[in-house]
Amino acid sequence: MIWVYAEPKDGQFRKATGEILSRCREMANASRQEVWAVVLGPCSAGAAESLAPFGPDVVLHADGPGLETYSSQGYAWALSALVEKYRPGMLLFSHTPLARDLAPRVAERVGAGLHCDCTGMSWEEAAGAAGAGTAGGVAVVFRRPLYGGKLYARAASRPGFPVLATIRPNTLGVASVTPSSPRREELALEVPAGAVTTVVRETIHQVAGRVSLQEAEIVVSGGRGVGGPEGFRVIEELADALGAAVGASRAAVDAGWISYEHQVGQTGKAVSPNLYIACGISGAIQHLAGMGSSRCIVAVNKDPDAYIFKVADYGIVGDLFQVVPALTREVQHLLAQA
DSSP, X not given: OEEEEOOEETTEEOHHHHHHHHHHHHHHHHHTOOEEEEEESOOOHHHHHTTGGGOOSEEEEEEOTTOSSOOHHHHHHHHHHHHHXXXXXXXXXXXXXXXXXXXXXXXXHHTOOEEEEESEEEEXXXXXXXXXXXXXXXXXXXEEEETTTTEEEEEEOOSBSOEEEEEOTTSSOOOOOOOOOOEEEEEEOOOOGGGOOOOOOOOOOOOOSSOOGGGOSEEEEEOGGGOSGGGHHHXXXXXXXXXXXXXXXXXXXXXXXXXXXXXXXXXXXXXXXXXXXXXXXXXXXXXXXHHTTOSEEXXXXXXXXXXXXXXXXXXXXXXXXXXXXXXXHHHHHHHHHX
């Protein structure tokens, strides 16, 4: 049995939840296991049904006093109780700030190890392997980046109970699977009063005015080539015309031209949009680690030898302050005609 923690966001589930579920569906087909999506706290029927395209067999929904809003201790207690009750072979999280808080707590409670920030997973033959996280002599192997993505480690699970891991968002992609009609299991849980010693009084959401970077279908990013904070105006204008998110390289963030929340790369956020437009970005390996899985990459750079052109599907050699405004005008013209 493979479990995926379905992390909510604004009444729905994160894009990364669907990525992990669909990849687990592929793996489960080979190992003859069921895939369960685990939901804690309030959840509408529509939200649960939104998981069906990713192929889960079961949506397990647990709710009750103490689970109205997220708390580290309350959710760790509830999820650990579910793990001990159902004994899944594997429990996966998206590597988000919430999961980085929750997953280690669950691992400690159930006495399991934790593979963090993985970018891939697969079944591999393991002589004599049996039990949780394995499928008849086959163990799950996780892939983890090291040293800014220059090296990758392979972490194989061992027989035991259970296997826990966090998967970096936008690295697996959404696998092509047959939509399911998952059965829904409802479970009442009440977090013991003594299990929670801290209380969340208020949650403040920052209003960015644009689509979330990690959820965006289109991302327009600027790098050292924008020349300064004022240079991001042309990036933002194209992003607004396309309904896209604004990204940036580490060099631009380190220079103070734009805030860290826009950073794409090994030390920033990983994105996997349908379209990624890199403007004035050379293509350092750390940046490529965060956007290399984009379906279509367009690069704009005045240096014809920039490494970004080696990974781009389309490249424009030219001054971004001439090219990008021209793209913006053309997009606005096409939208006006639509």
